[in-house]
Amino acid sequence: MPTEVIAWRAARAGLRAIALGCALVASGCGGGDGGGSSTSPAPPAPTPIPPPVGDRVLVGAGDIGECGLAGAEATGKLLDGISGTVFTAGDNAYYQGTAQQFQQCYDPFWGRQRGRTRPAPGNHEYESPNAGPYFDYFGEFAAPAAPGFYSFTLGAWQVYSLNTNIPIDAASFQLQWLRRELQAVASPCALAIMHHPRFSSGQHGSDRRLRDIWSVLYDGGVDVVVTGHDHAYERFAPQDPDGRSDLARGIRQFVVGTGGANLYRFGAVAANSEVRGEGSWGVIKFTLRSGDYDWEFVPVPGATFRDSGTGTCH
Numbered sequence: 001m002p003t004e005v006i007a008w009r010a011a012r013a014g015l016r017a018i019a020l021g022c023a024l025v026a027s028g029c030g031g032g033d034g035g036g037s038s039t040s041p042a043p044p045a046p047t048p049i050p051p052p053v054g055d056r057v058l059v060g061a062g063d064i065g066e067c068g069l070a071g072a073e074a075t076g077k078l079l080d081g082i083s084g085t086v087f088t089a090g091d092n093a094y095y096q097g098t099a100q101q102f103q104q105c106y107d108p109f110w111g112r113q114r115g116r117t118r119p120a121p122g123n124h125e126y127e128s129p130n131a132g133p134y135f136d137y138f139g140e141f142a143a144p145a146a147p148g149f150y151s152f153t154l155g156a157w158q159v160y161s162l163n164t165n166i167p168i169d170a171a172s173f174q175l176q177w178l179r180r181e182l183q184a185v186a187s188p189c190a191l192a193i194m195h196h197p198r199f200s201s202g203q204h205g206s207d208r209r210l211r212d213i214w215s216v217l218y219d220g221g222v223d224v225v226v227t228g229h230d231h232a233y234e235r236f237a238p239q240d241p242d243g244r245s246d247l248a249r250g251i252r253q254f255v256v257g258t259g260g261a262n263l264y265r266f267g268a269v270a271a272n273s274e275v276r277g278e279g280s281w282g283v284i285k286f287t288l289r290s291g292d293y294d295w296e297f298v299p300v301p302g303a304t305f306r307d308s309g310t311g312t313c314h
């Protein structure tokens with residue numbers, strides 16, 4: 001199993017607290033110079049070793065485990081051949097996200113990636129009370145205490161996995177947390193994963209309920225949003241929270257509801273939609289670098305739709 005270095009935000013916060021504590025202790029003790037102490041001066045603090053910032057791969061999709069279809073098995077096999085961190089963008093196990101559906105419709109196909117999977121919940125998980133089986137299945141990786149939203153570091157990138165099935169208005173606990181995180185973490189590049197798209201040409205369409213979360217992400221300089229919910233692939237040009245083209249500060253959104261569930265047809269094409277692929281299961285593979293990134297839609301064998309490109313961070 002390839003290893004990705006993932007520094008959890010919580011761990012980072014803990015390390016910062018320790019470092020701060022050491023600094024406070026050092027200044028409080030005054031060291032050995034002129035402090036009248038008979039003890040030796042404290043040794044200088046070691047220079048922190050920055051985390052490696054080489055290429056990192058993030059790969060996954062939403063809308064995955066639907067029993068009776070061959071999709072999740074095929075996309076799961078794609079993951080076997082791609083190193084890096086796996087994400088899910090919700091609706092992991094159809095149709096109610098029960099424990100049995102996780103065991104029968106998700107686990108046989110994507111379950112062997114669980115140790116490197118960073119999940120997000122979808123509306124179908126919440127058809128079970130409080131998405132209980134989802135949190136049971138993914139355990140601490142699903143951030144059950146939050147509930148269901150968290151961030152982690154991947155090389156030079158900060159990744160936010162959000163829960164769009166609970167309150168996401170401007171005053172919500174989740175958006176207050178997100179605002180604080182975006183201010184606290186000085187990351188040159190950032191990507192957010194959530195189930196529901198703000199913009200979509202699929203049958204669910206664009207959703208103004210996501211506007212507040214997009215405003216926080218936009219103000220925080222986030223570069224990329226990845227979603228599911230509409231069971232197709234769609235890539236948008238960089239946009240602001242109101243759907244206006246914004247090549248300087250806009251967020252590029254991908255809809256990747258192609259993890260294995262029944263596939264949808266597109267309806268009216270939304271503004272700034274650049275590429276649409278319907279009828280193909282597959283996963284999106286991001287190669288994240290310091291300052292830019294590649295994306296590649298990898299279809300299952302037999303499907304022909306492809307998309308790839310490169311973007312730069314703000």
Ligand SMILES: [Fe+2]
Pocket residue numbers: 091122123124195228229230
């Ligand atoms: Fe959904």
